[in-house]
Amino acid sequence: MKPRYLSYLGYRLLRRSARFQRFVAHFAQLALESYLIQDFINRPYGAAYGLSPDDRARMVARFRHIVAMVPSGTSALFHTILAREILSLPPTMSGDVIECGVWKGACSTSLSLVCQATGRRLFVADSFQGLPGSAPYRYPVAHLQSYDYLEPGQFRGTQNEVRANIRDYGCLEVCSFLAGWFADTLPQLDTPLVFAFLDADLESSTRDCLRSIWPLLPTGGLVYTDDAANMEVVRIFFDDPWWQQQFGEPAPGFIGSGSGLPVLPLSSTLGYTCKQSRETLDGWRRVYNHSFLPLQ
Ligand SMILES: C[S@@+](CC[C@H](N)C(=O)[O-])C[C@H]1O[C@@H](n2cnc3c(N)ncnc32)[C@H](O)[C@@H]1O
Structure with a gap:
């Protein structure tokens, strides 16, 4: 048999092996993660706040250290994505950042570094008693054809x-x-916010x-x-009916529905x-006959 056919046969056999598939998936994950991290470090995210590539590389190193030291429901990569988005907000947009649902505070710890770098406050909101409710709760993860199972009191981290x-x-x-419970504490907030990270697990809490x-x-x-x-x-x-009733506007939709970003x-x-404005295109430029991008 020619080597070309042998290698094809080898590929067919390997393709069936679960271990090979896990290896490929792991490799793909590493490649995607390193692309996203390098993009964060090398592109000028946060330049408007005086951040250099070295500052961003140090930030990522600290995110990695945080998730190694503190039990976390989110990865250092997710913290990097959140940092990228906050650093992309212009300094002229005034307001603070909030995380709702913090468990042991790993993500809040990373976000506190981003807030320090951007001169914003971070609100850290949680019951500090874990998830509410009186009975276990199961929700469908349609994309993976599976269920997640949550229990009252799960993800408890004390404020201390x-x-x-x-x-x-x-x-x-x-x-x-x-x-305290979001329904009691969040109505007290009256400062402008520019970024919220909601990690509350439950529909009612969200x-x-x-x-x-x-x-x-x-x-x-x-x-x-x-x-x-x-x-x-x-x-x-x-x-839509809920958004109209609560805020008098249509539901905004959700990017990453079901399968995530x-x-x-x-x-x-x-x-x-x-939160997009429907009333005005001030501050937007036309890039195609029906398409607009922000001016900055
Ligand atoms: C999955 S954990 C958060 C994980 C965290 N963001 C991280 O990155 O490690 C969910 C959190 O939401 C909190 N929580 C859920 N519903 C709440 C509510 N109605 N009021 C206050 N806290 C709530 C729980 O106490 C828990 O700490």
């Missing part, structure tokens, strides 16, 4: 634990704590967050969530929506 983690690995000085946070966001403000695979959470962002090869849990 979270404070200690942020103090040891991040910047406690930029943080304000909102301790609605509580949006009810208070959405009115505080300016046009261009962002809401990211780590619950893009949870269809019950995603559905909120398309629930393409930051992992198969699927991810990260997705977002952006």
Whole structure:
């Protein structure tokens, strides 16, 4: 047999091997992750705040250290993506950052470093008692044809634990704590916000967050969530009657619905929506006869 056919046969055999497939998936993940990290370091994210490539490389190293030291529901890559988005907001857009649902505070710790670099405050909101409810809860992950199972009290981190983690690995000085159920604490917020990271796991908790946070966001403000695979959470962002009733506007939709943003090869849990203005195209330039991009 010619070597060409032998190698084809070898490929067919390898392709059937689960171990080979796992190897390819792992390699694809490494390649995609290193592309996204290099992109973050080498492109001028945060230049408007005086950040250099070395500053961004140090930031990534600190994110990696944080997730190695603090139990985390999110990876250093996700922290990098969130950092990239916050650093891309112009300094002229004034407002703070909030994380709702923090567990032991790993992501808050990373976000505190980003807030320190951008001169914004970070609101750290959690019950500090874990998930609410009185019974276990199962939700469908349609894209993976599976279910996730959650229990009341799961993901409990005390405020002292979270404070200690942020103090040891991040910047406690930029943080304000909102301790209690979102429905009770978030209505007290009255400062403008530019970025919210919602990682509350539950549909009802996410609605509580949006009810208070959405009115505080300016046009261009962002809401990211780590619950893009949870269809019950995603559905909120398309629930027109609810958005009309709460805010008198149509539902904004959700980027990454069900399968998440393409930051992992198969699927991810990260997705977002952006508060866009429907009234005016001020600050936008026409790039094609029906297409507009922001001026900056
Ligand atoms: C998956 S954990 C957050 C993980 C964290 N973002 C991370 O990156 O490690 C979900 C968190 O949401 C909090 N939570 C959920 N619903 C809540 C509610 N209604 N009020 C306050 N906290 C809530 C829980 O206490 C828990 O800490």
